[in-house]
Amino acid sequence: MPVTTTTHLNFRGDARAALEHYRSVFGGRLSAITYKDMGTVRNENEADWVVWGEVAGDNGFHIMAYDVPSDLPWDRGTDPFFVSVRGDDADEISALWQKLAEGSTVRRPLEPAQWAPLYGMLTDRFGVTWVLDVAAPYNG
Known part of the structure; x- marks a missing residue:
């Protein structure tokens, strides 16, 4: 299953x-x-x-x-998690990045990285931190 x-x-x-x-x-x-x-x-x-x-x-x-209802404790916190979006098509990841980046704080621009053809990180207007990247083959 x-x-x-x-x-x-x-x-x-x-x-x-x-x-x-x-x-x-x-x-x-x-x-x-x-x-x-x-x-x-x-x-x-x-x-x-x-x-x-x-x-x-x-x-x-x-x-x-x-x-979360107001009678329960809740705190947005600082980076309690990241949402990772990974794909194998640079154009698709770039298009998602452009839409997600509107109104966001870019923490690392979407660009080539040592470990990926494209990698970027942003925090959107709702306080959620997103990591987008293009998957690279793993060569052990």
Whole structure:
């Protein structure tokens, strides 16, 4: 039985905007259920926040997100994780980079690196750090 991992992002009120942005970059289908939809509203101001959401694409891209309710502790933190997007087509990775870079802080430009034909790192407007690269053959 195959096992897969999916990056799950936690926000405080920005999950829907983040998922919509990632869908605009990577394509795919966006699904989102709010606290109101689930009947679990703890704070009326948070009724339309996302309790479960995802973007899933036919190309294999998959990311999940939710909004942590204000009565629970949450801290964006500093680099608690990176989301890595790796492909073998430089044009495709470059196109994704261009879309993702809008409104982001580029931490390392997308350019050739010692270990990859292209590698770059940015932190988007939602505080998520993305690493994009073109896979290089491993020569042990």
